[in-house]
Amino acid sequence: MTQDTLSEAEYDAITDAAAHWCMRLHAADCTDEERRAFEAWHEAHPLHAFEYEAMQEIWEVAGDLPRTEPEALAAQRKPLRSWRKFAVIAGACAVGLPLAAYSGWNLGWVPNSYQHYAATDSVRQITLSDGSQLELNLNTDLTFSNYKNERRATLNKGEAFFNVSHDASHPFVVRAGDGKIRVTGTRFNVWMYEDQVRVNLVEGSVLVSSNRDLPGDGLRLSPSMQARYRHGDYAPQISQTYPGDTSLAWRSGRLILDNLALHDALPLINRYLDKPLMLADTSTGAIRVGGVYNIKEMNNLANSLPKVLPVYLTRNKEGNPVINSMPQRPPKS
Known part of the structure; x- marks a missing residue:
């Protein structure tokens, strides 16, 4: 394998290896010897690190898949080795799938598009595939996935201002910490630091939940209202913002x-x-x-x-x- 030119088979081998290592490192029985072998593989070629990082992002999306599947679908699926099954899912997520070609999309399990965005030393403006416009504060990391039943942004760290494209039939959900913010079209800000999350609504309305595993969509905010929650909170704390609020000054x-x-x-x-x-x-x-x-x-x-x-x-x-x-x-x- 050369540094400059790789054959298609060599690329496929690296992708397969990245999927294998992603599965093994997330397995409970992964040994120290395997971890050392992974480190050696990871450092052996620049493309190894690139492919593994891509697999890690896909793993996070695949983590939202349900643990069980309908019996009819399971009966149609031939058994696959576990890492091969993951590689198929990863490849499907990476390239996007026709609606009729992949049952995971129809069942709302797998997105047909997935993007990762980060802002480091400057505020970044981005436009999502659905037309929504976002501003990312410094040191912010965010992913966006488009599912059949919802548009989903995950704020991994930092702060983002959302101007969501209206689509009542395709809600927009922001995951931040343990909670979620559900909207159809509006303008709002989400800040997260460690286990603290703060949501400021500028226009429209949002539903805020401090624990997305609880039933219901949470508490509704109106413009000039704020919701705060931390890990373990049963419900967010709601308050009114005052006219001179400066929490969005980061945008300038x-x-x-x-x-x-x-x-x-x-x-x-x-x-x-x-x-x-x-x-x-x-x-x-x-x-x-x-x-x-x-x-x-x-x-x-x-x-x-x-x-x-x-x-x-x-x-x-x-x-x-x-x-x-x-x-x-x-x-x-």
Whole structure:
């Protein structure tokens, strides 16, 4: 196998190997010896890493397939080796399938299109295949899949503003953390950091659920309303946003902190940092901070905090900067 030119058979062999390793590494009985063999294969050729990453993305989509299938469909399907079965599904997802040619589409199991989008050091604007327009904040990762019964975006991390193309018969669902946001056509923002999710509605209406495994579509938001939820919440917390809300300032490249306590401000700051800021204690978290910051220059913020707040910085054993409040001097007698 040469670096510059590969035959069709060689490409097929790499794709098959990528599917095999994806199956094995997700298997409960995968051994340390197998993992070392995978690492050696992964580093042996640049295309190995590329194909494996593609298989990983398809695996995430295939993870939404139901664990069982109708008996009639199972009876029509010949037995396949497990990794070969996955390779067939992966190939089907990758190229898109005619409606009549693949029963998985008709049953709503498998998408006929799948895209992956990421924004790293700048805000990114994208148009999905359904015509919906999105803006991705820095350090954002999102996938989009088109199923027969719904359009599905998965926010893996970061923040996105959605201007969803209206289609009442084909709802648009955003998955973020444990919950979901269901719409037919509207404009809204979804922010996710660790296990926190916040949804701000600008126009139209959305249904927000904090746990997509629960029955029902969740609570309805009207314009200028906000929903928040975290891992384990039975229902989202709903509130009204005030007229001067600055949570969407990132779309113009700014982060505006309006006299926030540090424990509330750090999740908004840390999403932009290489190493997140930590708090030494709860009293430090109560110190308030304000100001307007360029989201592309947030790594400079940590060093500037001692200049504007009564704090100093240390580092923990992981190398993260830790904010400490300055000790109060005893009053002079």
